[in-house]
Amino acid sequence: MNTIVYVDGFNLYYRALKGSPHKWLNLQALCEASLPKHCKIVGINFYTARISSRVDPSSPRDQHIYLKALQTIPGLQQHFGSFRVTDLFMYLDQPVVFRPAVEKLPDPAPRYARVVKSEEKGSDVNLGVHLVRDAFQGKFEHAAVITNDTDLVEPLRIVTEDAKLPVTLLTPTDQTAKSLRNVATYVRRIRNYLGVSQFPNPVVTPDGIVLAKPENW
Numbered sequence: 001m002n003t004i005v006y007v008d009g010f011n012l013y014y015r016a017l018k019g020s021p022h023k024w025l026n027l028q029a030l031c032e033a034s035l036p037k038h039c040k041i042v043g044i045n046f047y048t049a050r051i052s053s054r055v056d057p058s059s060p061r062d063q064h065i066y067l068k069a070l071q072t073i074p075g076l077q078q079h080f081g082s083f084r085v086t087d088l089f090m091y092l093d094q095p096v097v098f099r100p101a102v103e104k105l106p107d108p109a110p111r112y113a114r115v116v117k118s119e120e121k122g123s124d125v126n127l128g129v130h131l132v133r134d135a136f137q138g139k140f141e142h143a144a145v146i147t148n149d150t151d152l153v154e155p156l157r158i159v160t161e162d163a164k165l166p167v168t169l170l171t172p173t174d175q176t177a178k179s180l181r182n183v184a185t186y187v188r189r190i191r192n193y194l195g196v197s198q199f200p201n202p203v204v205t206p207d208g209i210v211l212a213k214p215e216n217w
Contacts, residue, residue, distance in 0.1 A: 003039040004140040005031050005170075006127050008147035009048030010120050015148050016172035022194040023217045024066070028073045030197035034170055034190045035144060042140070045130060046070060047123040049081040062214040069203045069211050079130070081123040089114050128155035135163040144168040146190065150177045157183040 007027060017023050031041055048067075051059050070076055089112045096109045127147070132155050134140055143159060145152065148171055160167050160183055169176070169184035174191065181187050201213040 001039050001142045002042045002140050003035065003142045003144055004043040004045065004134060005041060005144045005146065006131050007044065007046045008124060008127055008145070008149055008152070009046055010123060011147045011149045012172050016191060016194060020194070021217075022198065024069075024199050024201065024213045025194065026073070026197050026199045027070065027076065030190060030193055031144065031170075033193040033197055034188055035168065039142060039144070039168075042075065044073065044076040045079060045127070046076060047079045047081065047127045049120045049123060058214070058216065062217065065211050065214055068205065068209070069199055072203055072205055079123070079126050081120060081126060124149050124151045128152050131155050132158050132163075135159045135165050140165070142166045142168070144170050145184075146170040146172060148173050148175075148177055148180065150179050153177075153179045153183055156180065160185055 005027070013023075017025065027044055027046065028041065031044065035041070048063075051063055067078060070078065092109075092111055092113055094109070094111070096105060098105075124147075127145075128151070131143060131145065131152075135143065135158070143165065145156065145167060147169075156167050156169070159165050166185040167183075168186040168188060169180055170188055170190050171180075172190055174189065176187060176189075199213070203211040205211065
């Protein structure tokens with residue numbers, strides 16, 4: 001069964017990879033391990049955004065190395081949204097709690113604080129649009145989607161109910177959103193396959209570039 005896989009990169013990272021030793025993840029190996037043998041993977045679409053050094057100075061370099069490693073996977077395409085970092089005032093939960101703890105709070109306690117807010121924009125929209133487009137253009141017989149983002153409920157529903165094509169939800173968390181489970185044809189958890197689906201270290205590209213796994217990964 002010809003299968004295209006759609007990967008919500010940020011959701012995968014925050015739900016399954018952050019804080020784990022499995023960030024050097026080979027998506028092709030993961031999909032082959034977690035999908036049934038009759039699924040022939042004919043394409044992998046990876047949706048992400050280039051992150052800002054304001055969040056972590058080393059993060060853009062680490063991400064760049066990983067994106068280069070992903071490019072060695074045949075048939076994988078990368079699709080980029082945008083990563084926005086803004087300074088804005090936000091209302092503080094009351095009573096105010098600081099981390100690390102502050103022995104004595106000002107009186108009266110502040111109600112607003114200026115914060116740095118990071119947002120990834122566009123990836124889920126791109127994934128949903130591409131999933132629906134590919135379904136109606138007959139590009140796959142079966143789709144697999146790695147996400148736990150409920151913004152993707154409607155695209156999955158359109159594919160399964162309107163296009164009448166099966167969709168496997170490859171969930172990156174043990175607490176799968178019920179609304180996603182309700183519209184997916186099948187649900188499979190991927191956590192148990194992360195450790196056995198790592199790139200070799202280093203990865204050598206076809207043109208001889210050596211990509212070493214980032215040290216803090």
